[in-house]
Amino acid sequence: xxxxxxxVGTRKxxxxxxxxxxxxxxxVTGPHxxxxxxxxxxxxxxxxNRFYASQSSSWFGQVIQRSNDGGxxxxxxxxxxxxxxxxxxxxxxxxxxxxxxxxxxxxxxxxLADPDTVYAxxxxxxxxxxxxxxxxxxxxxxxxxxxSASLWQPGAGGMxxxxxxxxxxxxxxxxxxxxxxxxxxxxxxxxxxxxxxxxLRSEQIPDPTAEVGHCVHRIAMHxxxxxxxxxxxHWDVMRSDDAGESWREVSGNLPTDFxxxxxxxxxxxxxxxxxxxxxxxxxxxxxxxxxxxxSRTGGNEWxxxxxxxxxxxxxxxxxxxxxxxDSLDPCGVYFGTxxxxxxxxxxxxxxxxxxxxxxxxVVSVEVQTLS
Amino acid sequence: xxxxxxxxxxxxxxxxNGELKLDVEGQATQRSVLDALEACYPMLRGTIRDQVTHxxxxxxxxxxxxxxxxxxLPDAPLPDAVATGLEPFLxxxxxxxx
Numbered sequence: 393x394x395x396x397x398x399x400v401g402t403r404k405x406x407x408x409x410x411x412x413x414x415x416x417x418x419x420v421t422g423p424h425x426x427x428x429x430x431x432x433x434x435x436x437x438x439x440x441n442r443f444y445a446s447q448s449s450s451w452f453g454q455v456i457q458r459s460n461d462g463g464x465x466x467x468x469x470x471x472x473x474x475x476x477x478x479x480x481x482x483x484x485x486x487x488x489x490x491x492x493x494x495x496x497x498x499x500x501x502x503x504l505a506d507p508d509t510v511y512a513x514x515x516x517x518x519x520x521x522x523x524x525x526x527x528x529x530x531x532x533x534x535x536x537x538x539x540s541a542s543l544w545q546p547g548a549g550g551m552x553x554x555x556x557x558x559x560x561x562x563x564x565x566x567x568x569x570x571x572x573x574x575x576x577x578x579x580x581x582x583x584x585x586x587x588x589x590x591x592l593r594s595e596q597i598p599d600p601t602a603e604v605g606h607c608v609h610r611i612a613m614h615x616x617x618x619x620x621x622x623x624x625x626h627w628d629v630m631r632s633d634d635a636g637e638s639w640r641e642v643s644g645n646l647p648t649d650f651x652x653x654x655x656x657x658x659x660x661x662x663x664x665x666x667x668x669x670x671x672x673x674x675x676x677x678x679x680x681x682x683x684x685x686x687s688r689t690g691g692n693e694w695x696x697x698x699x700x701x702x703x704x705x706x707x708x709x710x711x712x713x714x715x716x717x718d719s720l721d722p723c724g725v726y727f728g729t730x731x732x733x734x735x736x737x738x739x740x741x742x743x744x745x746x747x748x749x750x751x752x753x754v755v756s757v758e759v760q761t762l763s
Numbered sequence: 764x765x766x767x768x769x770x771x772x773x774x775x776x777x778x779x780n781g782e783l784k785l786d787v788e789g790q791a792t793q794r795s796v797l798d799a800l801e802a803c804y805p806m807l808r809g810t811i812r813d814q815v816t817h818x819x820x821x822x823x824x825x826x827x828x829x830x831x832x833x834x835x836l837p838d839a840p841l842p843d844a845v846a847t848g849l850e851p852f853l854x855x856x857x858x859x860x861x
Contacts, residue, residue: 427772451822451856452772452810468776468806472814494815 396718397760398726399443400734401430404752406445408463415724415738418747424466425457432499432713432756439507440760444526446497454496458526469526473514476533482516483545492516492536499713501556513553517544517570519582532582540587540604547571547607554712555611559618567621567636572607577636588636592625609652610712614661622664624654629666631691642691647678653715657740658723662690665725665741667710676707686741700744701735713756720761728754765796766851773854777804782851791846793825794837811854826853
């Protein structure tokens with residue numbers, strides 16, 4: 393019998409929401425790690441009972457948790473993220489050079505094939521990998537050794553490596569995104585990297601079309617078509633048809649093209665979802681309406697999805713890692729809000745219902761489809 | 764034998780209840796106590812002091828004998844009452860927030 397598990401990271405702990413394939417009745421467990429921020433919480437595609445969670449606190453720093461039994465029990469594994477070689481500097485908010493300093497893990501991306509291999513995107517921006525189930529972590533230093541690295545600057549939330557996409561068709565090809573540097577691609581398993589920001593235009597930086605310096609909020613791909621990427625940038629929704637070599641804007645008729653998450657339908661590679669946010673200075677929904685926008689044409693033409701979502705006095709935000717899809721048919725779509733709601737649609741976005749309404753502020757949402 | 768009291772979040776992380784008792788090699792200092800603590804409870808590495816620099820995390824404090832020892836040098840001897848187990852060494856999450 394099929395089912396889904398929704399893995400939710402919040403400002404005050406992790407929650408696991410479980411349902412059968414109908415996705416109507418939900419069992420909620422948690423909080424796991426109560427009181428700690430869970431920036432990201434994801435399962436291995438190679439072993440559905442292997443979970444990794446990034447647990448952090450302003451007081452006690454970073455902990456990495458691993459479960460081998462689908463979240464029933466947990467073990468704190470390695471949390472030493474030591475930059476490789478010369479630390480170097482990047483630009484600080486005031487334009488001065490600042491040494492790289494570890495702050496937290498923003499994103500954990502398990503390998504597609506090996507449950508013991510997992511990538512970590514951290515702040516200050518760098519990519520780490522563990523091949524022993526999270527016990528030890530090694531930096532892939534080629535990224536920070538890129539000649540542009542000394543010019544990277546933090547976005548408002550810190551200089552974070554927040555997105556990691558592993559290309560299932562090209563072994564060794566990895567896409568990452570950094571706020572505020574942009575997208576980089578490696579074709580050699582993380583040894584060397586190239587910026588992939590041609591076509592981006594950001595009016596907030598001195599050279600709007602610079603090779604690096606763009607505040608990319610998230611990128612997404614459909615696994616069957618990994619050469620096509622979609623991006624929610626600080627402003628602008630973008631699309632690449634050449635594996636990141638160039639981008640074009642597909643914001644089309646969106647009410648605002650600022651936002652954080654973007655995701656792709658599990659069975660329709662040209663169906664994508666965003667949640668427009670009013671602006672970068674307001675960080676809440678336009679017109680007090682919670683609307684997911686869906687494009688069935690890979691961008692440019694968007695429709696508002698509102699059935700079951702509050703359409704007045706709603707001023708939440710949806711963060712970059714807080715949207716995910718399942719692979720049932722019809723495709724399920726899920727997102728969590730800064731107000732603690734987790735909404736689910738079991739019909740590809742046509743209608744929505746809250747799974748839970750009053751969790752702590754949601755930081756990340758991932759979904760497992762169980763068979 | 765040194766008595767150590769951890770804040771609630773770190774007791775949960777270490778799967779312990781109440782006060783800990785540690786055997787510490789040599790002189791009792793912040794460094795030797797934390798070395799012994801992390802050796803017994805490796806999940807606490809990085810939560811009290813930085814994994815790389817070994818500096819105390821900014822929002823962690825060390826108290827003992829009604830004194831704030833947070834700004835003492837890591838190798839400074841702890842009070843005799845702590846070294847002899849009469850008083851505990853308190854690891855405290857700093858009061859912060861509104």
